[in-house]
Amino acid sequence: MTDVLIIGSGPAGMTAAIYAKRANLDVLVVEKEYEGTGQMAESSRIDNYPGFYGSNGYELGEKIREHVEALGVAFFEGEAVSFEKTATGFKTTLESSEVLESKTVIYTAGAAHRKLTVLGSEKFDNRGISYCASCDGAFYQKRDVAVIGGGNSALDDALLLSEICNKVYLIHRRAEFRGDASILEKLEQKENVEIIRNAKVQEIVGEKKAEKLLLDTGVTLEIQGIFVAIGMIPQTEAVKDLVTLDESGYIKAGEDGITSEPGFFVAGDVRTKELRQIITAAADGANAANSAIQYIIRK
Incomplete structure (x- = not known):
């Protein structure tokens, strides 16, 4: 039984892991891609994340991941496909049929940009x-x-x-x-x-x-x-029957990451909010982790 199970290893998920681990909780991060760091890895240059002017997204992601790994946080490769509320917390089922149990879940699966699909669009992705x-x-x-x-x-x-x-x-x-x-x-x-x-x-x-x-x-x-700018696709298929979504499919929650399901928290681009950036994802992760910490203490 893990204290905090984090779905997603982007900036929101990894920041949540840092805060939860520093609270001396047992933390496991489930990542869809091996050693992935989210969409920021696709950015060729980042000029708006404090302290990393001119870095590319891959370098920033690696720096954040090094920080998380230095704290001893465990990572597990897999894709979460469903969640079940239990008397002690949650059962998370992965695509591989493996089941992980945890007291809380912080969901940071993100949202994908709706891609332009015309001749040449794949060739010039990130090249114009x-x-x-x-x-x-x-x-x-x-x-x-x-x-x-x-x-x-x-x-x-x-x-x-x-x-x-x-x-x-x-x-x-x-x-x-x-x-x-x-x-x-x-x-x-x-x-x-x-x-x-x-x-x-x-x-x-x-x-x-x-x-x-x-x-x-x-x-x-x-x-x-x-x-x-033809829309985003929130990655909420796995949680649509568990938590309340808005009309666009994002998980309804404030900055504290608290969803309609007690013990299930959300952070990053998959949450209802105005600005979706690396820095706001990291802030979300910290807030969601704090909410999970308080939930476990009070439980």
Whole structure:
């Protein structure tokens, strides 16, 4: 019987492990990928995590993991597929059919960016295609970029990039945007923003990096960067019958990580919140661990 079972080895999960272990609890981290560190490993450069300016995501992930391992936290490779509440805590079943028992669970499985699936999109992933304007926008200063999407994330990304880039194309497959009208109005007043409605990206072309977008309207756009904001997919299939989810599938919880199921906590991108960044994931992990510690003490 483990005190704290952590699902996910990204920044939220590993920070939770640090705090729980320092409280002298028995901690086990279940990781889907061997020695994985979450989505941050895919970032080529990180400029907004304090103390690690200019590092790439892989290096930062390795540093955090070294910290966790130095404390003696155990890792277990596997994918959690279901959870069962018991009299003493939880039974977690893995894809391999193995069952792990714990007093508490901290769920940090994250959320995946909905990928752009057109010709060339796989080739130029991380070579011109980004899924985070606040992370990577600064790398495209005074360049021409495109934002793809029609919700608030796309509008916010376009507005942010309009202050950084030379030209911003906002491309939406429909005439009407789902995002806030007030933000759209601001974008319409920007001289360096061109809004393209009723258009879909057909192909991305280039040599070593993305250079052109071919639209189904016959238009070709010359760009240096593409920011995709067509939604996120929270990894909550395994917990949908255990905890309360919001309308988008994220686990409902405040900064304390407390869910609708006592003893089951959540942290990181899979939680309902506004900003999904490495630093907020780490903060979530610390808070969720503290909630788990208090739960065990009071239990």
